Amino acid sequence: MKNKKSQMELLGLAIVIVLIAMGILFIIRFSVLKEPSETKKKYTFSELASNTVSAMLIANSGEECKNINIRDLLIDCAEHFSSNGSIICEDGNKSCFYVREATRSIFNKTLDTWNRNYQLNVSTSSNTVLNSSRGSCLGERKSSLFFFETLEGTLFIRLDVCG
Amino acid sequence: MRRKSQIRMGESIAVMFVFFLLLVAGFIFYSKIERRNIIIEKEEADELKAIEIAQIVSFLPETQCIKENVQVYNCLDILKLEALKGVIEENRLYYYDLLQNSNITVKQIYPDSTSSWIIYNNSRNWTKKISTQIPVSLFNATGDPTAGDTGIDPYYAFGVMYVDVFI
Amino acid sequence: MKTKRGVIEVQFNWIFVLIAGAIILLLFVIIVQRQSDVSEEKASIDIKTKFKTILVSAKQSTNTLFSLQMPKTEITYDCNGYSVKGTNPIVLGESFSPSVLKSVTRTLYLWSLDWSVPYKTANFQYIVSPDVRYIVDDSGDNATELYNLLPENITKEFVNLNQINIEEDLEDRNNYRVKFIFVDNEPDGISLPGFLKNMKNEDVTAIKIDIGDCEAQPNSIFDGCGNVSFYEKDDANFDKKGKYPYLKKESLLGAIFVDNNDTYECIMKRAMKKLEITTKVYYNRTSFLYEYFQDIERSNYCKERFEYFLGLKRLNSTITNSTEFLFKNVKDIYNEVYTRDINSLKSLNKELQRGSCPLIY
Numbered sequence: 001m002k003n004k005k006s007q008m009e010l011l012g013l014a015i016v017i018v019l020i021a022m023g024i025l026f027i028i029r030f031s032v033l034k035e036p037s038e039t040k041k042k043y044t045f046s047e048l049a050s051n052t053v054s055a056m057l058i059a060n061s062g063e064e065c066k067n068i069n070i071r072d073l074l075i076d077c078a079e080h081f082s083s084n085g086s087i088i089c090e091d092g093n094k095s096c097f098y099v100r101e102a103t104r105s106i107f108n109k110t111l112d113t114w115n116r117n118y119q120l121n122v123s124t125s126s127n128t129v130l131n132s133s134r135g136s137c138l139g140e141r142k143s144s145l146f147f148f149e150t151l152e153g154t155l156f157i158r159l160d161v162c163g
Numbered sequence: 164m165r166r167k168s169q170i171r172m173g174e175s176i177a178v179m180f181v182f183f184l185l186l187v188a189g190f191i192f193y194s195k196i197e198r199r200n201i202i203i204e205k206e207e208a209d210e211l212k213a214i215e216i217a218q219i220v221s222f223l224p225e226t227q228c229i230k231e232n233v234q235v236y237n238c239l240d241i242l243k244l245e246a247l248k249g250v251i252e253e254n255r256l257y258y259y260d261l262l263q264n265s266n267i268t269v270k271q272i273y274p275d276s277t278s279s280w281i282i283y284n285n286s287r288n289w290t291k292k293i294s295t296q297i298p299v300s301l302f303n304a305t306g307d308p309t310a311g312d313t314g315i316d317p318y319y320a321f322g323v324m325y326v327d328v329f330i
Numbered sequence: 331m332k333t334k335r336g337v338i339e340v341q342f343n344w345i346f347v348l349i350a351g352a353i354i355l356l357l358f359v360i361i362v363q364r365q366s367d368v369s370e371e372k373a374s375i376d377i378k379t380k381f382k383t384i385l386v387s388a389k390q391s392t393n394t395l396f397s398l399q400m401p402k403t404e405i406t407y408d409c410n411g412y413s414v415k416g417t418n419p420i421v422l423g424e425s426f427s428p429s430v431l432k433s434v435t436r437t438l439y440l441w442s443l444d445w446s447v448p449y450k451t452a453n454f455q456y457i458v459s460p461d462v463r464y465i466v467d468d469s470g471d472n473a474t475e476l477y478n479l480l481p482e483n484i485t486k487e488f489v490n491l492n493q494i495n496i497e498e499d500l501e502d503r504n505n506y507r508v509k510f511i512f513v514d515n516e517p518d519g520i521s522l523p524g525f526l527k528n529m530k531n532e533d534v535t536a537i538k539i540d541i542g543d544c545e546a547q548p549n550s551i552f553d554g555c556g557n558v559s560f561y562e563k564d565d566a567n568f569d570k571k572g573k574y575p576y577l578k579k580e581s582l583l584g585a586i587f588v589d590n591n592d593t594y595e596c597i598m599k600r601a602m603k604k605l606e607i608t609t610k611v612y613y614n615r616t617s618f619l620y621e622y623f624q625d626i627e628r629s630n631y632c633k634e635r636f637e638y639f640l641g642l643k644r645l646n647s648t649i650t651n652s653t654e655f656l657f658k659n660v661k662d663i664y665n666e667v668y669t670r671d672i673n674s675l676k677s678l679n680k681e682l683q684r685g686s687c688p689l690i691y
Contacts, residue, residue, distance in 0.1 A: 039207055039210045039211060040213055040295065043214045043217075044296070044297075048298070051237050051297060051299070052298040054237055054300070055237060055298045055300040055321050055322070056298075058300055059273050059300065059320055059321040060274065060306070060318055060319050061274055062275070063274075064274055067318075069319065102273065102274075105273060106272060109272050109273075110272065110296070110298060175346075179350065204376070211380075211382075214383065215383055215386045215387075218387060219390075221390075222390040224449070224451055224452065225607065225608055225611045227450075229449060229450060232448065232449065232450065232691070240615075242615045242618055242619070243611055243615055245614075245615075246610075246611045246614030246618065247611055247614075250607060250610050250611055250614070257603060257607065260421050261423065304689075305622055305688060
């Protein structure tokens with residue numbers, strides 16, 4: 001009888017300890033292991049691709065290439081891809097070469113400096129006018145897509161910024 | 164008899180001691196967790212503040228391009244940025260309510276990166292800086308082709324607005 | 331001889347248990363109370379932070395009505411901003427709202443409009459509860475137009491407030507605030523129904539709109555300038571609290587949504603300050619354009635450059651007038667911008683556009 005009583009007491013204690021342990025586990029799971037939400041990262045990430053492309057396309061080349069904007073240079077490059085473009089810039093380079101250099105310069109000072117991986121693809125159905133990337137893009141990505149009509153069909157301009 | 168009561172007293176005291184020890188240990192554990200959670204929440208609040216200021220700056224009528232009274236999204240007027248010099252300094256108190264402790268700079272990246280403008284600068288003692296970079300178009304009205312062939316400045320440039328919020 | 335040790339021991343044990351138990355209980359009660367206070371404050375700060383972020387975002391999205399689920403708490407509003415449970419107020423600039431925001435359905439409506447005079451100067455934000463009732467007096471002219479100016483989602487109705495049996499048309503709907511809107515009619519002669527008489531004075535307010543003699547914009551007669559008079563219930567009648575100007579329909583809507591004349595005056599003064607600052611920016615910009623095209627090498631590119639000079643005068647006048655929030659100043663600002671025949675800012679801008687010159691705004 002005494003054995004049974006003390007055994008019951010011990011069992012009760014064991015149950016209490018198990019319950020406390022479970023409670024502590026829950027606390028650890030939901031409180032201690034709570035990850036900080038990356039609100040700012042999501043906000044800037046969501047707008048970066050579209051802001052970059054929209055600002056880049058309307059930027060004028062100024063004295064470097066007859067003040068023509070990048071969008072028109074890309075269109076010219078797409079329409080005269082076989083001859084590297086028909087517009088000849090001030091330094092003697094054609095539009096395709098100039099626009100590749102210009103976009104490289106822009107990304108060098110922006111996304112590259114900010115350690116952002118990206119993939120830029122400018123193409124028609126027949127040709128890839130421009131292809132530029134940095135790093136791998138395996139995780140989440142935000143895309144910005146623009147398209148323009150050219151004599152060689154629709155020109156797609158797509159920038160993927162990788163998370 | 165005396166021994167027995169002493170042992171029992173000792174027992175009670177030992178139980179109380181262990182109980183309070185467990186209580187204190189539990190308290191310390193709880194307060195450490197709470198402290199961590201509060202730090203996380205404070206970081207999130209700081210990030211929200213940085214986003215708010217970035218949003219306010221992005222939509223300031225004093226800097227935005229306006230075409231036929233419609234704000235052009237993601238575009239800053241260079242002439243307004245030039246015109247703003249001094250205006251914000253004169254009205255610092257007004258802008259503090261909006262922009263608080265922050266640094267807002269715009270830099271032109273393309274076609275040349277010679278120009279930059281400091282819109283607002285108020286950085287006091289700080290422990291943390293949250294930076295946001297926003298690519299923008301920079302519009303120069305004097306280069307507008309509808310104004311005739313000036314051939315002087317490009318009328319849209321590519322720039323970046325840097326918003327640094329100090330906590 | 332037997333001792334009474336056992337008796338003392340039992341009693342001492344009980345006393346010991348009572349004291350120890352009481353101390354432990356007290357400790358737990360204090361801890362729980364402290365925790366409860368801390369949790370409440372934490373919740374208030376959390377609500378305030380998230381609420382501010384939502385309001386700031388919504389303010390930038392103009393011409394859009396948002397519906398927001400509010401927490402089960404009361405939000406107070408005055409010139410200093412929005413306050414959640416006594417925390418530091420959220421300062422939002424040009425924002426109009428009743429002095430207390432609460433809702434049985436926990437819904438709030440957020441609405442933002444551009445205030446352009448004529449260039450965009452500020453975003454006016456309106457935060458409204460569906461539990462506030464807006465009653466437009468339909469006996470005045472233009473009442474229908476005013477009614478249509480108010481957003482659809484708010485609790486608004488059309489009632490002829492001059493009729494004798496007003497009690498039949500105005501039934502109690504358990505709103506915590508009621509606002510009457512009169513256009514060109516005085517609220518003095520109104521006989522309030524019983525349920526309104528029983529409400530607190532500050533919960534029943536009225537506004538009278540006097541459309542000024544500014545040449546109105548084509549889209550709305552209320553998009554000009556005028557005066558608004560604020561009234562508050564004084565037992566059974568309305569007592570006039572103040573009279574202030576309004577400039578464009580956005581500020582008129584602000585006057586409709588605030589229920590305190592001091593708050594309206596404070597916010598509009600802030601808006602006028604913003605107008606002064608924005609105009610200074612446009613002034614400096616126009617000054618640069620004027621000098622730029624005065625240069626002999628560039629003068630042929632913009633033959634209408636003299637419009638910049640006239641524009642500078644108009645802008646300077648706006649800067650001077652926006653330092654005081656008075657009807658004559660507001661009227662002058664409006665006329666400098668929209669009327670004054672060929673020399674208004676609007677006309678000058680059109681001339682520059684015709685000449686393919688960079689615009690003033």
